[in-house]
Amino acid sequence: MIEYVTRIEDFWTSDLQSFVFPHLSPTGQRDSFHTNYSKANNDLPQAFDSEIPNYEKFPTALGLDNVAVSWTCIEPGQAIPIHQDAFYKLRQKHSVDIEQCVRYLVFLQDWELGHFVEFENFELTKWHKGDVYKFDYQATHCAANASNSRFVTCQVNSLK
Secondary structure, X not given: OEEEEEEOOOOOHHHHHOOOOOXXXXXXXXXXXXXXXXXXXXXXXXXXXXXXXXXXXXXXXXXXXXXXXXXXXXXXXXXXXEEOOOOHHHHHHHOOXXXXXXXXXXXXXXXXXXXXXXXXXXXXXXXXXXXXXXXXXOOOXXXXXXXXXXXXXXXXXXXX
Protein backbone atom coordinates (compact mmCIF):
# COMPACT_ATOMS: atom_id res chain seq x y z
CA MET A 1 0.00 0.00 0.00
CA ILE A 2 1.51 3.30 -1.15
CA GLU A 3 -0.58 6.41 -1.71
CA TYR A 4 -0.03 10.08 -2.37
CA VAL A 5 -1.39 12.16 0.53
CA THR A 6 -0.67 15.87 -0.01
CA ARG A 7 2.02 18.49 -0.49
CA ILE A 8 3.06 20.49 2.57
CA GLU A 9 4.54 23.98 2.54
CA ASP A 10 8.35 24.17 2.80
CA PHE A 11 9.63 25.34 6.22
CA TRP A 12 12.85 23.26 6.31
CA THR A 13 15.10 24.30 3.39
CA SER A 14 17.13 26.90 5.28
CA ASP A 15 17.71 24.44 8.15
CA LEU A 16 18.65 21.65 5.75
CA GLN A 17 21.32 23.71 3.97
CA SER A 18 23.84 23.56 6.82
CA PHE A 19 22.48 20.57 8.73
CA VAL A 20 25.00 18.04 10.04
CA PHE A 21 23.52 14.57 10.54
CA PRO A 22 24.40 13.26 14.03
CA HIS A 23 24.06 9.51 13.29
CA LEU A 24 25.38 7.03 10.78
CA SER A 25 23.15 3.97 10.45
CA PRO A 26 24.05 0.86 8.43
CA THR A 27 22.22 0.69 5.10
CA GLY A 28 22.47 -3.08 4.88
CA GLN A 29 24.20 -2.82 1.50
CA ARG A 30 27.16 -4.93 2.53
CA ASP A 31 25.00 -7.74 3.94
CA SER A 32 22.33 -7.63 1.23
CA PHE A 33 24.63 -7.58 -1.76
CA HIS A 34 27.66 -9.46 -0.35
CA THR A 35 29.88 -6.86 -1.95
CA ASN A 36 32.92 -5.07 -0.60
CA TYR A 37 31.31 -1.67 0.04
CA SER A 38 33.34 1.05 1.69
CA LYS A 39 32.39 2.27 5.17
CA ALA A 40 31.33 5.62 3.70
CA ASN A 41 28.97 3.90 1.26
CA ASN A 42 27.52 1.62 3.92
CA ASP A 43 26.54 4.28 6.50
CA LEU A 44 23.39 6.33 6.13
CA PRO A 45 23.34 9.83 7.71
CA GLN A 46 20.23 10.21 9.90
CA ALA A 47 18.68 12.44 12.57
CA PHE A 48 15.75 11.78 14.89
CA ASP A 49 13.05 13.89 16.56
CA SER A 50 14.52 16.82 18.53
CA GLU A 51 17.83 16.55 16.64
CA ILE A 52 15.92 17.94 13.62
CA PRO A 53 15.28 21.70 13.53
CA ASN A 54 11.55 22.43 13.89
CA TYR A 55 10.77 18.70 13.79
CA GLU A 56 7.39 19.27 15.47
CA LYS A 57 6.19 21.18 12.40
CA PHE A 58 6.12 17.98 10.32
CA PRO A 59 3.40 16.18 12.32
CA THR A 60 1.54 19.48 12.72
CA ALA A 61 1.51 20.00 8.93
CA LEU A 62 0.11 16.49 8.53
CA GLY A 63 -2.36 16.68 11.44
CA LEU A 64 -0.70 13.78 13.30
CA ASP A 65 -0.10 12.87 16.94
CA ASN A 66 2.04 10.13 18.49
CA VAL A 67 4.89 10.31 16.02
CA ALA A 68 8.57 9.62 15.56
CA VAL A 69 10.28 11.89 13.02
CA SER A 70 13.52 11.29 11.17
CA TRP A 71 15.58 12.78 8.37
CA THR A 72 17.51 10.39 6.15
CA CYS A 73 20.25 11.39 3.75
CA ILE A 74 21.19 9.09 0.87
CA GLU A 75 24.58 10.21 -0.37
CA PRO A 76 25.56 9.98 -4.06
CA GLY A 77 26.27 6.37 -4.91
CA GLN A 78 24.33 4.94 -1.96
CA ALA A 79 21.44 2.52 -2.09
CA ILE A 80 19.07 1.30 0.57
CA PRO A 81 18.34 -2.33 -0.34
CA ILE A 82 14.88 -3.86 -0.55
CA HIS A 83 13.28 -3.97 2.88
CA GLN A 84 10.14 -3.46 4.96
CA ASP A 85 10.20 -0.85 7.71
CA ALA A 86 10.35 -2.02 11.32
CA PHE A 87 9.20 1.34 12.82
CA TYR A 88 11.68 0.78 15.63
CA LYS A 89 11.71 4.33 17.08
CA LEU A 90 7.90 4.69 16.97
CA ARG A 91 7.32 1.27 18.51
CA GLN A 92 9.92 1.93 21.20
CA LYS A 93 8.50 5.39 21.96
CA HIS A 94 4.81 4.36 22.12
CA SER A 95 4.93 0.60 22.89
CA VAL A 96 2.77 -0.40 19.92
CA ASP A 97 2.62 -3.36 17.55
CA ILE A 98 3.92 -2.93 14.02
CA GLU A 99 0.41 -3.42 12.59
CA GLN A 100 -0.53 -0.06 14.13
CA CYS A 101 2.28 1.84 12.36
CA VAL A 102 2.23 3.92 9.20
CA ARG A 103 4.91 6.05 7.54
CA TYR A 104 4.52 9.42 5.84
CA LEU A 105 7.44 9.96 3.48
CA VAL A 106 8.03 13.70 2.93
CA PHE A 107 10.31 14.74 0.09
CA LEU A 108 12.47 17.64 1.28
CA GLN A 109 13.82 18.47 -2.19
CA ASP A 110 12.52 18.47 -5.73
CA TRP A 111 13.33 15.29 -7.59
CA GLU A 112 16.64 15.14 -9.46
CA LEU A 113 17.71 12.63 -12.08
CA GLY A 114 19.23 9.73 -10.15
CA HIS A 115 17.02 10.02 -7.04
CA PHE A 116 14.80 6.97 -6.90
CA VAL A 117 12.33 5.21 -4.59
CA GLU A 118 10.64 1.98 -5.64
CA PHE A 119 7.84 -0.08 -4.16
CA GLU A 120 6.76 -3.49 -5.46
CA ASN A 121 4.24 -2.05 -7.91
CA PHE A 122 5.12 1.64 -7.92
CA GLU A 123 8.17 3.71 -8.82
CA LEU A 124 8.52 7.19 -7.37
CA THR A 125 10.29 9.83 -9.44
CA LYS A 126 9.63 13.42 -10.47
CA TRP A 127 8.26 14.41 -7.05
CA HIS A 128 8.10 17.99 -5.82
CA LYS A 129 9.47 19.38 -2.58
CA GLY A 130 6.84 18.80 0.11
CA ASP A 131 5.11 15.85 -1.58
CA VAL A 132 3.94 13.31 0.98
CA TYR A 133 3.33 9.60 0.42
CA LYS A 134 1.92 7.15 2.97
CA PHE A 135 2.59 3.42 3.41
CA ASP A 136 2.54 0.73 6.08
CA TYR A 137 4.86 -1.97 7.40
CA GLN A 138 3.95 -4.40 4.59
CA ALA A 139 5.22 -2.10 1.83
CA THR A 140 8.43 -3.58 0.48
CA HIS A 141 10.62 -0.82 -0.96
CA CYS A 142 14.12 0.44 -1.71
CA ALA A 143 15.82 3.73 -2.54
CA ALA A 144 18.94 4.84 -4.36
CA ASN A 145 20.91 7.92 -5.26
CA ALA A 146 22.72 7.79 -8.59
CA SER A 147 23.03 11.59 -8.78
CA ASN A 148 25.84 13.94 -7.79
CA SER A 149 23.92 15.54 -4.91
CA ARG A 150 22.47 14.41 -1.57
CA PHE A 151 18.97 12.96 -1.49
CA VAL A 152 17.26 13.86 1.81
CA THR A 153 13.81 12.79 2.98
CA CYS A 154 11.75 13.09 6.14
CA GLN A 155 9.93 10.13 7.64
CA VAL A 156 7.01 10.86 9.93
CA ASN A 157 6.03 7.58 11.56
CA SER A 158 2.63 7.57 13.18
CA LEU A 159 -0.17 5.33 14.40
CA LYS A 160 -2.99 4.33 12.08
